[in-house]
Amino acid sequence: MSVFVRSARWPRRLRVGACLLAALAIVAVCGPWFTADPSAIVDPRATALLPPGSQRVVLELRDGTGVAGEAARQAEGFWVLSRRGAEEKIPAADVTAVSTRRFWLGTDTVGRDVLARLLSGARVSLAVGGLALAVALILGVGAGLASGWTGGIADAVLMRIVDALLAVPMLFLLLFLAAVFRPSLAALIAVLGFSSWMGVARLVRGQVLSLKEREFVLAARAIGASPWRIAFVHLLPNALTPVAQDGALRLGDLILVEASLSFLGLGVQPPTPSWGNMVADGQAVLANAWWLSFLPVALVALTVIAAALVADGLQEIARRDAAVR
């Protein structure tokens, strides 16, 4: 009856999408453990706007800072560092460590490692999207159940509220809220969640309205199940597949909205990296540093594609279930 119960065989799209999403989540959670500090600026003079795969020699100095260059050699008490055609002598006594560092995905305008920023940006973007979806699902499922199952005045009031909220031009509202309240991450999640629960509520209400006329609800009532039990044990699990499908699409949507807000400078605030604000950083140097804008956009697209594949797969399951009945 639902994806999780009769899961004899998931359609391929669902498997591919779910694996992609899981992989992205794992990379987002674990990736930042293995990369450098995403906000560390190595040496803006030598490491700004390096293309992917570049390698630089980094000399760590006694005062805690670092200098970097294309090459370094040791000569009579000095380290000679060549940087952009010029050479600089640094007393060997000041240098505490010498290492070479490869920037696999290049660096940004001030010399931060793009790979590290993409990975910790993944954490932020996926967490904001996922938690906002959770808020929307909790509110939407609650309102939808209350509305469809109790009916009457509660139904009328809730649905009018949903209608009214759906008529609000959300982008303007988000813009306004973001501009006035300079959002923290928690506020951003709340605002995104609160602005997207209405669709879920409508969907759940529709499902409940059709499910509550079915025999199994009558049977449950006949053996004396309480309304709460019927709602959560009998109705909700049966509405799971369409809700999960809608949720997958919504996740993609929320990630896109978060990226757009952050791109406009109204979402996740620097220096916290998110995919959207990384693109905003790269916009100014679009002509000569494509990787700064392209990579975060590609990751957003990949995430949304994965979510859409999951949604498609779930729809196929729903269709299959309908055919079985």
Add this chain to the structure above:
Amino acid sequence: MMRWALRRIGVGLVLVWLVATVTFALVSLAPGDAASRLTDPRIPPAARERWRRDFGLDRPLPARYASWLGSAVTGDLGTSWYHKRKVTAVIGEVLPNTLLLTSLGLALELAGGIALALVQLRRPHGTGDRWITLATLTAFALPTFGVALGLIGLFSYRLGLFPPSHMLSLEGEMAHGWTRFADLVKHLVLPVTAIGVTGVGAVTRYLRGSLLDERLEHYVLAARARGCSPRRALIVHALPNALLPLITMMGMSLPFLVSGSLIIEVVFSWPGMGQVMYGAALGRDLPLLLGGTIVATVAVVVGNLLADAAYAIADPRVRL
């Protein structure tokens, strides 16, 4: 029909009023007001007070709400703090630019979506279908700003074919007639394409699915039995029915026509509603934000109304 329309218009008016009131409350209760826009510390407190009085901000909230609502009903949405002009004048100036951009974008999106879906239906689940499915899925998943920046990077910076921003160049602004028009078209190409690309994915994906369903319906079989070619059965018989739900989708995108693809306008520096609203949000120009929100809400309500009416006209089974 008449009664239905009147009722819907009534409900719509109540909705607009509700949204306007909530937005007004949000705007008024938000920290800081017009005077906090005057950040220069040399401005004497007396001048700040006069500024607040000029904008009527010294009066209690209910009085402000009453007078704001009163003038809003008569079509006066107040004065923009930043532009120092009537909000209606500011919006009236940029709204046509947005309508031009977004209606062309929507047209491209629709035409592209129908064409692609028909191509896919020539051999469903074949190689071509799979590739187009992949392409439309990608287009659907790409963030708007990504598409816009990609187009700018490729066609403006790399190839130098189209200008990356604004609606007219300096020469175009000075010129008249044909030259001006050509300049406008040149500036339109990239933003319209950006809207088309981001929208075409959703339309194609939707239309392909519903065409696949329609194809199996009895009336299509009947048409084929009468000797209708597969192509004709698809385009003349199945397509109009598959397009029906798109009416609702298009009705829902009427607000998009007005609020515009805000991001596209910002990226392309297009002088439209989206950009003005973005500026108003950044500069906390509350009257303009309020006015713009109301205009957009009206668009939502009218869009849904028109969509329902159009649906009833297109599909006689639906009674209003």
